[in-house]
Amino acid sequence: MLEVKNLKKTFKKTVAVEDVDLYIEEGESVGLLGPNGAGKSTTISMISTLLPPTKGTIKYKGKDVLKNPDELRPILGVVPQDIAIYGELSAYANMKFFGKIYGLSGSQLEKKIQEILELVGLSDRQKDVVDTYSGGMKRRINIAVALMHNPEFLIMDEPTVGIDPQSRNYILNMVKRLNGEKGITILYTSHYMEEVEKLCDRVYIMDHGRIIASGTKEELKNILSNEETIVIEVAERKQAFTDLLVSQKGINQVAEEENNYQLIVSKGDQLLGEIFEQARQTNVKIKSIHIQTPTLEDVFLHLTGRKLRD
Amino acid sequence: MFNLIKKDFAILSKTKSDLLELLFMPFILLIILGFSLGNVFMSEFSIDTFKVGLVNEQTTAKSLDRFEADLQEDGLPAPAIAELLTAAEESDPEKALTRLLQDESLEELMETQNFDSEKAAEEAIASEEIRSYIRIPENFSYNAWKSLYLNEENGAELILNTQSDGITGNILQSVVNSFIGQYNVESSIAIATQGEAEVSTDSSEYGEVVQLSVEEPINAFQYYTIGMGVMFALFTAPSLATRAFKEKEQHVFGRMMLSGMRPLTYLVSKFISGTSITFVQLITLFTLSTVVFGTFADKELGFWIALLTLTASYALFVGSLTSILTSVSLYSNNSSTVGFFGSFVSVFAFLGGSFTPVDQFSEALKKVGNWTPNGAAMTSYLQLLQGFSLQEVFPLMSRIITLTVIALVVSVWIFPKRRLE
Numbered sequence: 261m262l263e264v265k266n267l268k269k270t271f272k273k274t275v276a277v278e279d280v281d282l283y284i285e286e287g288e289s290v291g292l293l294g295p296n297g298a299g300k301s302t303t304i305s306m307i308s309t310l311l312p313p314t315k316g317t318i319k320y321k322g323k324d325v326l327k328n329p330d331e332l333r334p335i336l337g338v339v340p341q342d343i344a345i346y347g348e349l350s351a352y353a354n355m356k357f358f359g360k361i362y363g364l365s366g367s368q369l370e371k372k373i374q375e376i377l378e379l380v381g382l383s384d385r386q387k388d389v390v391d392t393y394s395g396g397m398k399r400r401i402n403i404a405v406a407l408m409h410n411p412e413f414l415i416m417d418e419p420t421v422g423i424d425p426q427s428r429n430y431i432l433n434m435v436k437r438l439n440g441e442k443g444i445t446i447l448y449t450s451h452y453m454e455e456v457e458k459l460c461d462r463v464y465i466m467d468h469g470r471i472i473a474s475g476t477k478e479e480l481k482n483i484l485s486n487e488e489t490i491v492i493e494v495a496e497r498k499q500a501f502t503d504l505l506v507s508q509k510g511i512n513q514v515a516e517e518e519n520n521y522q523l524i525v526s527k528g529d530q531l532l533g534e535i536f537e538q539a540r541q542t543n544v545k546i547k548s549i550h551i552q553t554p555t556l557e558d559v560f561l562h563l564t565g566r567k568l569r570d
Numbered sequence: 571m572f573n574l575i576k577k578d579f580a581i582l583s584k585t586k587s588d589l590l591e592l593l594f595m596p597f598i599l600l601i602i603l604g605f606s607l608g609n610v611f612m613s614e615f616s617i618d619t620f621k622v623g624l625v626n627e628q629t630t631a632k633s634l635d636r637f638e639a640d641l642q643e644d645g646l647p648a649p650a651i652a653e654l655l656t657a658a659e660e661s662d663p664e665k666a667l668t669r670l671l672q673d674e675s676l677e678e679l680m681e682t683q684n685f686d687s688e689k690a691a692e693e694a695i696a697s698e699e700i701r702s703y704i705r706i707p708e709n710f711s712y713n714a715w716k717s718l719y720l721n722e723e724n725g726a727e728l729i730l731n732t733q734s735d736g737i738t739g740n741i742l743q744s745v746v747n748s749f750i751g752q753y754n755v756e757s758s759i760a761i762a763t764q765g766e767a768e769v770s771t772d773s774s775e776y777g778e779v780v781q782l783s784v785e786e787p788i789n790a791f792q793y794y795t796i797g798m799g800v801m802f803a804l805f806t807a808p809s810l811a812t813r814a815f816k817e818k819e820q821h822v823f824g825r826m827m828l829s830g831m832r833p834l835t836y837l838v839s840k841f842i843s844g845t846s847i848t849f850v851q852l853i854t855l856f857t858l859s860t861v862v863f864g865t866f867a868d869k870e871l872g873f874w875i876a877l878l879t880l881t882a883s884y885a886l887f888v889g890s891l892t893s894i895l896t897s898v899s900l901y902s903n904n905s906s907t908v909g910f911f912g913s914f915v916s917v918f919a920f921l922g923g924s925f926t927p928v929d930q931f932s933e934a935l936k937k938v939g940n941w942t943p944n945g946a947a948m949t950s951y952l953q954l955l956q957g958f959s960l961q962e963v964f965p966l967m968s969r970i971i972t973l974t975v976i977a978l979v980v981s982v983w984i985f986p987k988r989r990l991e
Binding site: 305309310317333334336338340342343344345346349353358360361362375389405406409465482511 | 573574577580581584585686819820821822824825826827828829830
């Protein structure tokens with residue numbers, strides 16, 4: 261349905277996106293995973309025809325959308341990372357405004373507004389000013405506005421940033437329903453690995469403006485088929501212990517977060533003895549150790565040496 | 571398009587800070603300045619009726635007899651003499667001048683007091699009873715006729731003696747100069763057309779300077795209603811342009827473009843919103859000021875039509891300013907230009923005379939002020955208040971219209987059409 265080839269975007273001398281190739285089939289839910297600053301938002305701005313690329317092609321059903329943006333725009337819904345609505349107006353007024361600029365009117369418009377408000381669970385607050393909403397409610401109305409014209413293809417740019425777990429769950433279930441029940445094709449960007457794992461059939465991993473891996477979740481995890489992840493919880497992290505772990509043979513990657521160490525190690529290597537010994541030498545108190553099967557987060561760590569939220 | 575404009579109005583109505591700045595601040599400042607500077611304005615703009623002495627040393631019958639004798643001496647045929655005497659009597663400059671000085675249109679300005687002799691008038695000046703007098707010499711009409719009809723003598727002489735170097739002296743000088751100029755022109759035309767075009771005997775036709783000198787005084791509430799109105803109208807442009815930049819920053823603009831809307835439609839909507847909001851803003855202020863202080867209460871329908879026309883043209887200018895600031899901020903991807911302009915509104919307002927009448931400025935500063943759109947609008951409004959017609963203020967209005975057209979063309983030219991498609 262959508263094919264992107266050799267996409268590049270430079271801002272003055274800074275290369276934001278380079279050599280990006282991706283495709284999306286009709287009805288698919290595709291994730292674009294990467295840390296902040298990886299180039300995800302720039303990529304989707306180009307795909308949604310709002311930002312012209314420096315180089316590359318974007319084709320929708322074989323037609324060049326860079327030359328003819330109107331080929332894609334009518335069936336495209338975009339949920340920007342920012343709350344792209346008028347905070348001074350009510351949810352109802354916002355939906356009415358955006359519905360009208362999409363050409364809806366009269367009873368058709370009214371029916372659509374109520375249908376979408378029901379979907380996002382804001383029917384009872386529709387007359388309230390958006391600025392009085394919680395973060396989660398604002399995110400939901402941000403999505404609602406993008407659905408006003410029945411889009412076939414929905415691009416969502418980190419739609420759950422900065423909200424509480426309950427609202428986040430609500431949104432994730434809603435996106436799943438949009439894709440599963442309504443058949444809307446979805447391109448979902450996030451730096452939350454668990455969201456992409458839950459929602460997407462296929463995943464593109466981006467870092468420093470490039471796609472560094474792609475495939476189904478299983479294909480990506482198979483990158484780590486010869487490795488496993490050890491998560492060590494300690495009372496307090498110490499640099500000396502980190503240095504020893506990094507220099508330990510068989511440990512391929514070391515990542516630190518709060519009181520945890522996350523190690524990617526070669527499968528079958530018996531390293532626990534060495535790890536306990538290094539902790540003793542550096543006076544680090546180990547509280548727990550888990551050995552787990554790889555996640556997409558581990559794949560990213562393996563590919564970049566960094567955690568997604570670094 | 572209508573939805574975009576309706577949305578701008580809806581957002582403005584919900585934004586208390588903008589409402590306060592655009593609608594209530596000018597009214598509050600108008601109250602403060604109107605009350606605090608009320609007396610200053612009244613003394614600056616009102617002129618008390620002043621007395622003018624008139625010493626008429628001529629007897630028309632004697633002058634006519636003398637003129638007839640001259641004509642006979644020149645050997646002119648009797649019918650020609652009769653015709654010339656009739657024309658001379660009808661175009662008697664002494665009668666025209668006395669009629670003018672007693673005309674209703676000058677009653678509010680000056681009161682004429684007759685004196686038997688120049689000496690009596692001099693004494694009246696000395697006792698400060700009067701400050702000026704006009705003396706019509708003995709052969710005033712006779713000399714005028716000799717010069718006009720026989721091309722002899724050096725013409726008539728009218729003597730103006732004034733001890734006033736102020737505005738009353740200037741007005742009297744203007745009345746006399748205007749009378750002489752108009753009389754000469756009309757008499758010359760009458761002679762050139764051999765009597766087919768007659769010399770006017772209507773005193774109201776003797777001089778537009780007379781009309782100018784009866785300008786209505788402007789009080790402080792009228793002055794500051796206009797001053798604050800034109801100044802705060804300028805704030806509408808940066809306010810809307812800042813919102814436009816925010817719309818782009820928050821991707822609302824992108825959402826609109828995805829709906830198939832053309833970028834220029836958006837720009838035009840900002841122009842229309844800026845124009846409409848300014849128009850509503852100014853009319854609200856004028857109405858409120860009239861209801862509370864009776865600012866324009868005694869004005870006739872013609873004044874209101876002219877006021878609405880001028881307000882519409884100034885609103886169009888603010889609309890074009892909105893569109894150029896929108897274009898610049900979207901083009902540069904930076905709202906600092908808008909902020910920069912916003913901080914300069916007070917300077918424009920000062921130069922345009924929103925705080926102090928430009929008459930108190932130097933000539934150079936006055937010229938600069940009248941070239942600022944708010945200054946041109948301000949002067950136009952004040953002239954309308956002083957009784958000028960829309961036609962008379964058109965030269966100033968045309969500056970506003972010219973600046974509007976330039977701003978619109980530049981805004982369309984620099985609007986980033988391609989980048990945002």
